[in-house]
Amino acid sequence: MDNNHLEHATIAGGCFWCVESCFHMLKGVSSVTSGYSGGHKDNPTYEEVCTGTTGHAEVVEITFDPKIISYKQLLEVFWFLHNPTTLNRQGNDVGTQYRSAIFYHSEKQKLEAEESMKASEAKQEWNGKYVTEIVPFQKFWPAEAYHQGYYNANPNQPYCSAVVGPKIQKFKKHFGELGWLK
Structure with missing residues (x-):
């Protein structure tokens, strides 16, 4: 992987344990870090974010090589x-x-995100109107160490086996068939 051309993507799609574990499997992704973004408190803790008072979302920050996998992908x-x-x-x-x-992280990412959302919504991949926020990146705060790689370290934890595991299997089937997995 060419480290001189790496880019970042920061997304929130629910529990970061679910999202992190899948993005790690993609070709062209060099790292995925669980954390917090979109709030008003510096250095928030998981407990503070869970109160809903910090304004942060659980996010993953993805470092990727756009020569291997695009932002659109x-x-x-x-x-x-x-x-x-x-x-x-x-x-x-x-x-x-x-x-x-x-x-x-850039105007290019903003435009691609807007286009991607319209395309996904038009395909009716999900029933209903999308409520996804597309907002400028400001700051990323890494989550506590025990959240990093949580599913891989705790696959038998009840939430992981009931929620994360099935999501990973569905992900592997779909994106494995496309040849996107490492």
Whole structure:
């Protein structure tokens, strides 16, 4: 991977454990870090974010090589992994920290995110109007160390086996057939 051309994508699609584990498997992705973005408190903790008072969303920051995987392709995965029609909720995870959001790093990313959302909505991949925020990236705060690679370290934890595991299997089937997996 050519480290001189790496770019960043920051997205929120519900619980970061679900999202992080899938993006790690993609060709061209060099790292995925769970964290917080979109809020007003510096250095928020998981407990603070869970109160819903910091304004942060659970996000992943993806470092990728656009020569191998494009930002548009990352967005295809994003739309696949979560339901962008549910406001401040993914499944049983409820609160503003679980909102659907794209934090763009450039005007090019903003335009691609807007186009991608319109295309996904037009294909009716999900029933309903998308509520995904497309907002400028400001700051990323990495989550606590125990959140990083959480699913891989805890696959038998009840939430992981009930929610994350099935999502990963669906992801592997779909994107493996496209040849996108490492």
